[in-house]
Amino acid sequence: MATLVSFHAHPDDECIVAGGVMRKAFEEGHRVVLVVATRGEVGEVPDGFLDEGEELWQRRVQETHASAEILGAKRVEFLGYTDSGMMGEPRNDEPGTFWQAEVEEAAQRLAAILREEQADVLTVYDDNGGYGHPDHIQVHRVGMRAAELAGTPRVYEATSNSDEMRRGMEEAVRTGQMKPEDLPDFDDGMEFGKPEAILTARVDVTEYLPHKRAAMRAHASQISEESFFLAMPDEGFAQAFGTEWFIRAGQGPGITETDLMAGL
Numbered sequence: 001m002a003t004l005v006s007f008h009a010h011p012d013d014e015c016i017v018a019g020g021v022m023r024k025a026f027e028e029g030h031r032v033v034l035v036v037a038t039r040g041e042v043g044e045v046p047d048g049f050l051d052e053g054e055e056l057w058q059r060r061v062q063e064t065h066a067s068a069e070i071l072g073a074k075r076v077e078f079l080g081y082t083d084s085g086m087m088g089e090p091r092n093d094e095p096g097t098f099w100q101a102e103v104e105e106a107a108q109r110l111a112a113i114l115r116e117e118q119a120d121v122l123t124v125y126d127d128n129g130g131y132g133h134p135d136h137i138q139v140h141r142v143g144m145r146a147a148e149l150a151g152t153p154r155v156y157e158a159t160s161n162s163d164e165m166r167r168g169m170e171e172a173v174r175t176g177q178m179k180p181e182d183l184p185d186f187d188d189g190m191e192f193g194k195p196e197a198i199l200t201a202r203v204d205v206t207e208y209l210p211h212k213r214a215a216m217r218a219h220a221s222q223i224s225e226e227s228f229f230l231a232m233p234d235e236g237f238a239q240a241f242g243t244e245w246f247i248r249a250g251q252g253p254g255i256t257e258t259d260l261m262a263g264l
């Protein structure tokens with residue numbers, strides 16, 4: 001049995017970008033640990049959603065534990081920072097936010113967990129945090145440094161296949177499933193995911209999609225039944241979330257791995 005530690009920025013991130021590999025590792029007999037940098041304090045909920053006197057972060061912590069159980073994580077830890085909000089918001093500069101954390105200090109917190117767990121594999125995000133969110137970028141910086149401090153042998157950067165995303169949207173326009181005016185401008189400089197040429201791992205998690213979707217549903221304060229994630233038909237959900245993509249330094253060129261826990 002090996003140990004996978006999956007490091008994320010906010011509650012609900014885990015089920016979206018790594019829920020499949022977490023459940024897969026659990027099903028194959030490995031130990032899975034979930035670490036979250038913040039408690040997602042700046043999420044939004046409809047009026048009346050929370051109980052009287054209940055703080056949003058308290059609900060999101062409960063939801064994270066419920067999601068972790070579905071995904072097979074046997075331990076959940078929060079590093080104790082607060083949500084920084086989207087890039088460019090005034091909250092980015094507030095003391096205590098993850099974006100303001102000293103990378104070395106935060107990495108020491110995570111490294112302590114990695115050492116205690118004798119982690120074999122760590123998942124973080126790519127250097128742009130997938131789409132430029134400050135807390136996600138910080139997950140990359142802190143996670144990579146923590147792996148160095150703890151001597152964690154395998155580190156995978158969770159990301160998206162930007163080329164596949166573009167092809168899928170263009171096909172949706174061609175078949176009439178998406179209006180041409182809804183197609184994003186892929187040349188406007190916005191980075192979402194990474195080009196296919198630099199990805200090194202493609203994990204088929206189709207078998208675990210029911211767990212992945214159930215974990216999303218556990219985060220009811222952020223992912224409603226009417227959301228993009230839960231409202232799409234099964235076929236569309238499988239196409240969007242049935243593969244999880246990663247980058248591992250020293251691997252490639254091209255896709256050379258299909259299982260993060262192979263050989264462990």
